[in-house]
Amino acid sequence: MLRKNILALDIAFGPAAACLLRRDGSILTAGGQDERPHSQAIMPLLEGLLKRGGMQWNDLDMLAAGIGPGSFTGLRIAAASIAGINSGLNLPVIELSSLAISALQCESEKAVHVIEDARAGLAYCACYQGNKALMQDCCMSWDDIGQLEPEGYTAQHTDKERLSGWLYLPPSTPRPVAMSRLLLSTARELNDIESLPRVATPAYLIASQAERHAPQN
Template sequence: MKQSMNILALDTATDITCACLHVNGHDYPAALDGGQRIRSTGIMPLLTGLLEQAGLEWKQLQLLAFSQGPGSFTGLRIGAATLAGINAGLHLPVLHLSSLAVTARQAAVTDQLWVVEDARAGEAFVGCYQDDAAVMPERCMQWQDIVSQLPPGRFVCHAEPPVAMPGWQRQPLLLDRATALGQQVQAVLPAQDKQCALPVYPAPAYMQLSQAERSAHAR
């Protein structure tokens, strides 16, 4: 059951930047499809447009939600910085969401489902879900270890896997990401009397070393 709150959610973990505004039991999803330059300049107009569409002012928001990753380093940094800037004056609680759980929700299935998202550098972000709940901790794995160590099953991803995955069955992403983002907010939203314990600063979950960190470790 949806809570009657004004909630603004932002997801910049994938190539598609999306947001969803929840107002009076209704979701307003929207997406911004483009590269990093479009992302960095387009997020605020995207969010402002949602507020205007719903007839809402910034000061009427009650909670922010952040798809914290794992995902694109640059995307997560941009998203976190944007919400941090917005929240500097609002001081709202920030609900942190798993970007892999949002992807799982795009498949619109309740049976066990793997999410395997390419993380580059020969690695992937991996999660497993059933009935909208994680059945194992999310992790970053080498692609060859996924094939050799995990039991084949149904999976979803945004980019084509860079390796052959015999026995695995890729499933379509049926829901647009902005709609799935709004659904995930409602699925994990704590009761209102517990929301005061949420942080006010968005914290990305990178789950992987940056290229600069990799270079430093290699020295």
């Protein structure tokens, strides 16, 4: 059984979610309801979590981050925060799907689609059963999603009227708790920890709005 102190952060869909897995098997979680901008609130959130666990930064063995897809700003802040923390620690970083975290918030034994509006006529889409991906994270047009067989789905920000015929599954588990469960199962399956990256690379899947509207050379 993996005995590591692992600190994780996800900001893909609004409020920050953080969790701390400890070597003794205990799990601490925290959610960001701070009204300050993420750039100002993230470090106090993480420091508070470490303090609750009686730990300091150099007690950590690994880091983890929700890499998206999701809000471009949130993904960048999460990745930058992990990079800043790790600049002096050089710890392995576990990359987590933010859509998988959303699926685990439903606590459904059946397959759960996660469908999030990506704007510009597109949506982020995946399908999970527990922590197992039945359809990998991808970006699809709403027209293509309309061709899928309607099933149970969850979302943080998608307009339900766009998915008529689908069964909406509201999140029942706090996001930090769902992330801790995904992190625990992912960490247990690791075979080569040292080969993990030292930075988190956001999975944007599509170009940002600024990039889409940039003049072409």
